């Protein structure tokens with residue numbers, strides 16, 4: 199027992215650490231060094247073009263919270279996509295209860311409904327997958343990676359739901375202990391000296407976390423960067439006032455001398 | 460897609476091969492049946508793969524533009540990737556849009572070229588994927604490490620070049636797809652980048668680049684010398700004086716100290732129906748009592764430099780307006796009816812050369828002629844007789860560069876309200892086309908951004924289908940018989956498309972054509 203348990207402890211813990219590391223470094227690197235730092239030469243905001251900062255914030259909030267742009271075009275995709283993102287977010291924030299103690303009320307308020315929401319999430323994912331494979335046009339542009347990431351998330355959600363049922367229910371105290379162990383700085387050092395945190399003895403849990411780690415590692419290299427990337431989209435985040443306020447091209451600042459030559 | 464022989468093995472060969480594959484052939488075309496409804500077609504693979512824009516071969520022109528002069532260069536792969544790298548580092552739009560598309564499919568049925576042709580590569584996301592496949596292979600970690608298969612990418616090959624040249628010249632950069640994209644991915648930006656990359660390796664499209672060259676050398680898209688400009692404007696003036704019987708009405712050229720420098724597409728000087736709008740502008744200025752002038756130096760409002768991510772060309776063309784305004788000591792600049800011209804003048808000009816505040820601090824911003832005319836109408840400076848347009852029931856085709864580009868009048872949605880306001884101010888009957896074909900969702904005329912050449916007839920006809928369906932709908936329902944436009948390219952395109960689709964050509968015209976008919980000249984009431 200000891201040997202296998204040790205290997206699992208080592209593997210799972212390292213995988214999670216690695217996943218988190220790649221995710222955080224990759225995500226921040228892309229957002230800052232690539233999306234933020236790459237210059238945008240001209241103003242290209244698109245209709246509806248707010249002419250004030252407040253307007254731009256409202257517009258982007260509409261896109262982020264209610265998928266305004268998407269809702270203009272396609273109904274099925276809009277609904278399934280929106281439900282997927284909302285339920286995903288609700289479930290995700292519920293996971294804070296494994297990390298925070300004491301657990302704040304805003305994390306547990308869904309207690310009764312959580313399982314139901316989980317099923318809605320799974321359903322939305324399946325609709326997205328089926329649509330992708332059946333809709334002639336979407337199928338044409340689908341790459342392997344698009345199906346892969348859907349399957350990955352379906353795997354995560356399914357294992358998550360299964361853990362709510364016997365005989366897959368892991369020992370909650372064990373799970374909490376494992377996670378708080380991982381969060382303690384001493385544990386990270388422990389891994390280097392081959393003293394890993396103790397993973398709960400639940401295959402389903404190990405699967406679940408393993409898949410999550412893969413998702414985290416995959417995230418910064420994938421289209422999932424749309425999550426942070428959206429905020430840098432020049433057709434959406436620019437104020438439409440180039441006639442009144444001069445927008446300066448970062449690589450061609452121009453000067454009066456050049457202009458009057 | 461198979462990897463082609465390394466071009467260094469057989470120099471010269473790659474050019475011959477590519478030239479063979481993208482040779483321009485005149486293709487037959489036919490229009491789509493008009494039902495008044497826009498149906499999304501089934502996918503028809505490769506249905507437009509034979510449509511290739513003609514290439515520019517004049518060595519002098521190519522040299523002036525700074526592009527290779529002998530077709531595809533032998534070391535094209537290197538240059539291609541260098542150029543792509545440069546653009547990815549200079550344009551946030553392109554760099555970001557390469558990364559964040561989720562291939563959700565929301566844009567797939569939004570492009571007029573797809574709707575008209577069914578060719579799946581005309582779906583905006585599929586068009587952009589042509590570049591993304593190269594991007595993933597050469598510009599991402601997984602692609603560099605594990606190769607093209609792993610990332611659904613492509614190794615560079617002549618076939619890839621051919622697909623690029625084919626489909627990036629079947630996009631009119633109209634930005635309709637970006638309206639519906641959850642992240643605002645603007646395929647136009649990607650097309651502009653792709654065109655410049657193709658240029659850098661020696662595959663240069665003819666129609667658009669000839670014009671980019673003429674505009675820099677001669678100052679207008681039609682390649683007229685200064686005296687030809689003067690001649691045609693004098694002719695316009697004589698016509699005006701004759702038809703209105705008012706000897707003072709003028710089309711001033713190079714008049715120093717006028718209040719307004721007026722720039723407009725050079726097609727307005729004599730093409731039909733463009734010229735009717737020029738009569739209209741002249742009448743508005745005359746009646747408003749505002750002194751104005753056109754310029755031989757900046758005899759062109761349009762700026763085809765915008766259609767390619769070659770900033771220098773666009774900037775140089777734009778400079779002419781800036782210089783002319785200073786030389787003529789005008790107080791402000793007003794632009795005529797032209798779609799992309801308005802975008803450059805309103806959105807980009809200030810960035811490239813700064814505001815016009817060196818003229819009159821009161822007017823640092825360029826104005827659109829519709830803003831000006833509506834203002835005059837509202838102030839009662841123009842006497843209007845709407846019965847002159849009684850025979851017309853008008854509708855408006857929102858030009859995409861205006862509709863999705865810049866507001867007018869400093870107000871949100873002004874670019875829709877102001878032109879409509881002008882039409883309603885001079886014409887009793889006005890009806891809009893169905894909601895999903897106008898305003899921010901407007902369909903392109905299908906000839907914009909460099910695709911107006913005769914070589915593009917097959918895509919021009921098919922791509923015009925959505926607009927033609929919408930027009931035939933209001934025609935049937937509301938008896939509409941005038942398609943009002945604010946863009947020179949739209950005017951040229953529709954005066955060809957209406958007859959193709961079985962409508963009389965005379966139903967096309969500019970907004971200021973209507974204005975010009977309704978203005979009662981003479982007795983000035985003043986502002």
Ligand code: SF4
Pocket residue numbers: 559560561562563564565566567583584639640641642643644
């Ligand atoms: S709508 Fe946007 S994200 Fe969706 S496929 Fe088209 S470009 Fe990509």
Ligand code: SF4
Pocket residue numbers: 569570571572581582583586629630631632633634635636637646647650903
């Ligand atoms: S910009 Fe216009 S023409 Fe180009 S892909 Fe998008 S919708 Fe089609």
Ligand code: SF4
Pocket residue numbers: 631633797798799857858859860861902903904905906907908946947948949
């Ligand atoms: S010609 Fe007119 S409709 Fe066509 S692309 Fe230009 S502005 Fe748009």
